[in-house]
Amino acid sequence: MAVAMVWRLQRNTSPEAEELKKVLTQLSGKSRKRGRPPTAGILLSGLFVLLQILDYLDSGGDDLNQITKLRSLLKKCLPNFVKNV
Numbered sequence: 001m002a003v004a005m006v007w008r009l010q011r012n013t014s015p016e017a018e019e020l021k022k023v024l025t026q027l028s029g030k031s032r033k034r035g036r037p038p039t040a041g042i043l044l045s046g047l048f049v050l051l052q053i054l055d056y057l058d059s060g061g062d063d064l065n066q067i068t069k070l071r072s073l074l075k076k077c078l079p080n081f082v083k084n085v
Helices: 002-011 015-028 040-061 064-077
Strands: none
Touching: 002 015, 002 040, 015 040
């Protein structure tokens, strides 16, 4: 199902689809050559991350106190890894 969604998204040239492709590319953490469209693998990786984020937020993770706690925990545990979280 996810592969079919990515295949459809790759062929969609609407402004909304282009914006979603940028978001998924950034979330994937994968690099690509400048000016090249994102590959299906990049979009699929980004979609997986986005679905995990949305699942977390749907399960009560949208509580701002919880998000603040997670941010603080990340800074304490990985101070040199994360600078502006």
